[in-house]
Amino acid sequence: MLKQSIIEDVLYSALSTGGDFAEVFVEDKFNTALNMVGGKIENGISGRDYGVGIRIFYGTNSIYAYTNDSSKENLIKVAKKAAMVVGAIKKDITINLMKDSINNIHFIQQYPLDIQKSKKVELMKKAYYSAKNYDNIISQVRVRYMDEDQRVLIANSEGLFVQDRRVRTRTAINAVASRKGEMQSGHCAPGAHMGFEFYEKINIEDYAKEAARIAKTMVNASYCPSGKMPVVIDNGFGGVIFHEACGHGLEATSVAKGTSVFAGKIGQKIASDVVTAIDDGTILNAWGSQNIDDEGTKMRKNVLIENGILKGYMIDQLNGIKMGMKSTGSGRRQSYKYAPTSRMTNTYIQNGKSTFKEIIQGTEYGLYAKKMGGGSVNPATGDFNFAVMEGYMIRNGKICEPVRGATLIGSGSETLNKIDMVGNNLAYGQGMCGSSSGSIPVNVGQPVIRVEAMTVGGRKEE
Amino acid sequence: MDYRKIIDLLFHKGQVIGFKDMEVFIQRDKSLNLKVFKKEIDNFSISDEGGLSFRGIYKGKMGYSYTEKIDMDSVDLLINEAIENSKVIDSEDEEYIFEGSKEYKTINNFNEDLEKIEVEDKIDFLKNLEKYALELDSRVDAVNYCSYGQEETYSLLVNTKGLDLENKSNIAYSYISVVVKENEDIKTSYKYIVSNDFSEFDYKKLSKEAVNEALSLLEAKSIKSNEYPVVIRNSTFANILKAFSPIFNGENVEKGLSLLKDKINKKIADMKITIVDDPFYKDGIATSFDGEGVATKYKKIIENGVLKTYLHNLKSAKKAKVMSTGNAYKGSYKGTVSIAPTNMYIENGDKSLDEILKTMDKGLMIIDVQGLHSGLNTVSGDFSLAAKAYLIEKGKIKRPINGITISGNFFEVLKNIEEIGNDLSFAMPSMGYVGSPSIKVKRLSIAGE
Numbered sequence: 009m010l011k012q013s014i015i016e017d018v019l020y021s022a023l024s025t026g027g028d029f030a031e032v033f034v035e036d037k038f039n040t041a042l043n044m045v046g047g048k049i050e051n052g053i054s055g056r057d058y059g060v061g062i063r064i065f066y067g068t069n070s071i072y073a074y075t076n077d078s079s080k081e082n083l084i085k086v087a088k089k090a091a092m093v094v095g096a097i098k099k100d101i102t103i104n105l106m107k108d109s110i111n112n113i114h115f116i117q118q119y120p121l122d123i124q125k126s127k128k129v130e131l132m133k134k135a136y137y138s139a140k141n142y143d144n145i146i147s148q149v150r151v152r153y154m155d156e157d158q159r160v161l162i163a164n165s166e167g168l169f170v171q172d173r174r175v176r177t178r179t180a181i182n183a184v185a186s187r188k189g190e191m192q193s194g195h196c197a198p199g200a201h202m203g204f205e206f207y208e209k210i211n212i213e214d215y216a217k218e219a220a221r222i223a224k225t226m227v228n229a230s231y232c233p234s235g236k237m238p239v240v241i242d243n244g245f246g247g248v249i250f251h252e253a254c255g256h257g258l259e260a261t262s263v264a265k266g267t268s269v270f271a272g273k274i275g276q277k278i279a280s281d282v283v284t285a286i287d288d289g290t291i292l293n294a295w296g297s298q299n300i301d302d303e304g305t306k307m308r309k310n311v312l313i314e315n316g317i318l319k320g321y322m323i324d325q326l327n328g329i330k331m332g333m334k335s336t337g338s339g340r341r342q343s344y345k346y347a348p349t350s351r352m353t354n355t356y357i358q359n360g361k362s363t364f365k366e367i368i369q370g371t372e373y374g375l376y377a378k379k380m381g382g383g384s385v386n387p388a389t390g391d392f393n394f395a396v397m398e399g400y401m402i403r404n405g406k407i408c409e410p411v412r413g414a415t416l417i418g419s420g421s422e423t424l425n426k427i428d429m430v431g432n433n434l435a436y437g438q439g440m441c442g443s444s445s446g447s448i449p450v451n452v453g454q455p456v457i458r459v460e461a462m463t464v465g466g467r468k469e470e
Numbered sequence: 471m472d473y474r475k476i477i478d479l480l481f482h483k484g485q486v487i488g489f490k491d492m493e494v495f496i497q498r499d500k501s502l503n504l505k506v507f508k509k510e511i512d513n514f515s516i517s518d519e520g521g522l523s524f525r526g527i528y529k530g531k532m533g534y535s536y537t538e539k540i541d542m543d544s545v546d547l548l549i550n551e552a553i554e555n556s557k558v559i560d561s562e563d564e565e566y567i568f569e570g571s572k573e574y575k576t577i578n579n580f581n582e583d584l585e586k587i588e589v590e591d592k593i594d595f596l597k598n599l600e601k602y603a604l605e606l607d608s609r610v611d612a613v614n615y616c617s618y619g620q621e622e623t624y625s626l627l628v629n630t631k632g633l634d635l636e637n638k639s640n641i642a643y644s645y646i647s648v649v650v651k652e653n654e655d656i657k658t659s660y661k662y663i664v665s666n667d668f669s670e671f672d673y674k675k676l677s678k679e680a681v682n683e684a685l686s687l688l689e690a691k692s693i694k695s696n697e698y699p700v701v702i703r704n705s706t707f708a709n710i711l712k713a714f715s716p717i718f719n720g721e722n723v724e725k726g727l728s729l730l731k732d733k734i735n736k737k738i739a740d741m742k743i744t745i746v747d748d749p750f751y752k753d754g755i756a757t758s759f760d761g762e763g764v765a766t767k768y769k770k771i772i773e774n775g776v777l778k779t780y781l782h783n784l785k786s787a788k789k790a791k792v793m794s795t796g797n798a799y800k801g802s803y804k805g806t807v808s809i810a811p812t813n814m815y816i817e818n819g820d821k822s823l824d825e826i827l828k829t830m831d832k833g834l835m836i837i838d839v840q841g842l843h844s845g846l847n848t849v850s851g852d853f854s855l856a857a858k859a860y861l862i863e864k865g866k867i868k869r870p871i872n873g874i875t876i877s878g879n880f881f882e883v884l885k886n887i888e889e890i891g892n893d894l895s896f897a898m899p900s901m902g903y904v905g906s907p908s909i910k911v912k913r914l915s916i917a918g919e
Contacts, residue, residue, distance in 0.1 A: 039804075042558065043806075045561075045725050046725065048559075048560045048561040048562075049558050049559045049560050049561060050559070050561050050563070051532070051534060051555075051559065051561075051806040052533075052534065052555035052558055052559065053534040053535065053536065053555060053804070053805070053806050054534075054535055054536075054551045054554070054555055055521075055523070055535050055536030055537055055538075055551065055804060056536070056537045056538060056539055056544070056547065057538050057804075058537070058538045058539040059519060059538055068510070069510055069511055069512065069514075070512075070513065070514070071511075071514040071515070071516075072513070072514065072515040072516075073515065073516045073517065074515075074517045074519060075517065075518050075519055076519045076520070076521070076538045076539065076540075077518070077519075078539075086516075086518070089516065090514075090516065093511070093514050125554050125555070125557065125558045126557075126558060128558075129558045147726055148725060148726045148727060150727075184726070184727065184849055186726070189729065190850060191727075191729060191849045191850050192847070192849070192850050193847065193849050193850070231877075234695045234875070234877070234915060234916075234917030234918075235695045235917060235918075235919065236919060262614075265507060265612070265614065266612070267612055267614040267649060269656070345517065345519070347513070347515060381844045381845075382841075382843055382844030383841060383844055384840055384841055384843070384844070386658055386840070388612075388614055388647075388649045388656060388658045389656050389657065389658055391840075391856070391872070391873075392856075393840050393841040393844075393845060393855070393856030393875070394841065394844060394845075395841065395844040395845045395854065412852070413852045413853075413854050413877060414854060415841060415845045415854035415855065415856065415875045415877070415917075417856045417873065417874075417875055418873075463692070463873060463874075463875070463917060463918065463919075464917060465854045465855075465856070465874070465875025465876075465877055465917035466854070466877060466915070466917055467854070467877040467878065467915040468915070
């Protein structure tokens with residue numbers, strides 16, 4: 009991707025003014041995106057992202073520069089421009105790049121670039137018709153297909169020189185149901201760190217029907233009541249609650265600054281006993297997995313919370329220096345345009361002992377959030393919010409009428425202590441997580457859980 | 471790199487292989503991003519990058535491709551990918567390459583002075599911003615974001631129908647978020663400024679606003695769930711309007727994804743409401759030509775409550791049998807052409823925010839909402855958003871409120887607007903620049919205790 013000798017020269021230039029550490033990140037990525045509306049391909053675009061990011065550490069500070077002119081002269085010019093910011097005295101550093109091959113565990117069978125576009129379109133049509141023909145009430149269906157094939161080369165002044173290749177594919181189906189001038193939509197978007205073989209492992213039609221089912225259910229639903237009540241959050245994408253309520257606060261990005269509510273709490277009880285939470289970037293071919301993170305550190309399984317006790321954070325190199333701790337393989341970035349920072353990979357609450365049936369039956373009144381939408385959090389206060397895409401009222405231990413338009417809000421530390429039941433049906437959902445190092449693919453996951461009281465933002469008094 | 475040489479080669483090779491019309495869009499960005507934390511430069515990022523996108527009509531269908539590796543070797547890739555992408559298109563919608571508008575007004579959004587200011591001055595500005603905020607009150611615990619960003623964008627649009635347009639603009643912004651702490655109570659607040667005139671960057675004003683607001687939120691409590699009259703502060707309503715701006719998108723209307731279908735010349739909002747899309751707005755960020763090379767123009771989207779037009783690009787306009795409104799949007803060389811507003815805003819009313827509050831016996835003033843990317847549905851108009859607010863009693867701020875959501879339907883909100891302020895303010899720019907004055911809505915559902 010870039011000659012070893014050029015990289016060495018760039019690293020030396022980056023350290024020419026006294027920096028402690030320098031890193032070069034080279035990215036070459038092919039993307040395809042196809043959009044289908046009303047069963048017809050509206051447009052398709054494909055192309056190549058290519059660029060180089062150069063990073064320098066001095067003390068606990070860092071400088072980042074990027075460009076997509078990868079000629080030797082330009083890279084050295086950019087490295088020197090970045091180095092000027094350090095402005096100290098050059099240290100005596102020798103760089104010996106040691107080419108290291110990574111241990112690839114996420115095997116790809118069918119590279120997207122080898123698959124005819126017509127096959128991708130065929131898949132989209134299958135999804136379209138499954139959703140459209142689900143019911144007469146479905147008035148419009150949008151299908152978006154994407155795949156990417158990313159090669160990265162990461163080298164640094166400590167001698168690291170590694171390459172990795174990540175292939176991801178995803179199909180998003182959005183169904184709209186219309187009734188008497190009202191519209192509601194349902195959404196499903198399965199994805200994986202896989203090639204086109206992903207679509208042999210899943211049945212895209214099931215997901216399409218699911219999107220249509222949600223739209224149909226919601227257009228017939230009345231508004232959700234508001235107020236504080238017990239909330240049962242189903243498995244899979246329901247894990248977004250942990251992602252927002254706690255995950256972001258355990259990223260070293262805010263912990264190192266002391267601006268997270270969870271800073272300085274290792275070994276302390278921060279959640280109820282039934283909660284064990286994990287971030288695992290090594291799950292085979294999962295959406296948020298990689299062999300190595302975007303700083304070249306091997307990804308691993310990190311226990312964040314064990315039986316309610318805070319065990320660890322997600323840490324990248326720079327924040328590791330600030331915290332006096334080692335990287336946990338959590339340094340990630342959207343592309344060469346972003347300096348990496350600590351991020352989540354596949355984050356989930358581990359299985360507990362309750363069954364779905366027990367949890368519903370044990371709830372006299374409350375909200376059953378079957379499908380969750382996205383959310384966000386303020387890491388300094390822990391205040392989070394997220395949307396319920398498909399909800400039902402629970403009355404006398406039974407799932408009753410569907411309700412729409414609900415948002416769940418609360419504070420992370422409070423909610424973690426109020427999780428009183430954890431089911432045994434762990435599943436994952438795929439999402440894109442946006443933060444300071446860009447938008448990256450992450451899995452969220454959990455078994456069904458119950459929070460004994462949460463503020464539900466609906467529109468109706470009950 | 472000589473862009474013209476590559477463009478010539480692309481058009482030549484494209485023509486030989488059978489493209490009818492072709493277009494190249496090049497964008498080049500130079501940016502600077504700085505962050506300060508505890509007197510140190512926490513982030514220093516510089517870039518100089520760009521890309522080239524190609525599109526062309528091959529056998530009647532438009533194929534797109536792009537590359538960030540701009541060199542002669544990429545020409546074949548661009549052509550082949552565009553052909554492959556055109557082949558799978560089965561939409562019958564006609565797409566064109568545009569020959570150009572008669573006239574392009576001049577909009578100058580490039581301020582040379584911004585480029586001349588030393589990086590040190592910008593770092594000093596940030597250090598002062600942080601220091602001043604920390605010194606304002608002993609309860610200021612940290613300044614968790616203190617950033618400055620600056621971007622210079624050059625774009626070039628050239629096609630085989632003779633269009634040859636270029637634009638250069640620059641913009642700078644600063645963002646501060648403060649954390650205040652009293653006993654165990656932690657609150658945050660943020661403020662930002664967007665301008666390409668560095669003399670407008672006033673660290674005292676920015677930090678004071680952020681700190682005062684954060685302090686005012688200490689001891690915030692929830693409120694009983696109910697329906698209340700609400701005033702939504704200017705930039706917060708601007709953010710909500712921006713999130714709902716796809717309802718005006720002509721393509722969404724045509725595809726049955728907007729409830730504004732068949733509503734042209736019908737009353738869809740209170741008659742006090744006029745929404746304009748004005749590329750020439752004085753402090754705006756628009757350019758004189760849109761993503762397809764069509765001259766941008768001023769129009770009223772809603773006039774005294776009546777819907778006057780949707781926003782169109784060439785394709786959606788042709789389907790609706792109208793002229794393009796100059797709202798084709800090409801966010802970057804990576805995207806296909808879509809639709810977005812230029813500078814879109816609700817026209818000012820005549821009352822100040824204070825005067826509007828005085829019209830309220832008991833209600834809420836919403837000062838911030840969270841969850842705009844997930845808690846609203848542009849198709850149905852429904853929204854449910856986490857919010858920060860003040861309780862207003864007898865026209866005065868009584869106390870801060872948190873732990874609530876505001877819920878409603880945007881189409882109903884438009885009809886239930888009672889007062890419009892005279893304090894137009896804009897949301898952070900992205901896919902258009904959207905503004906609003908403070909707005910009083912008859913009532914909205916508030917979920918709290």
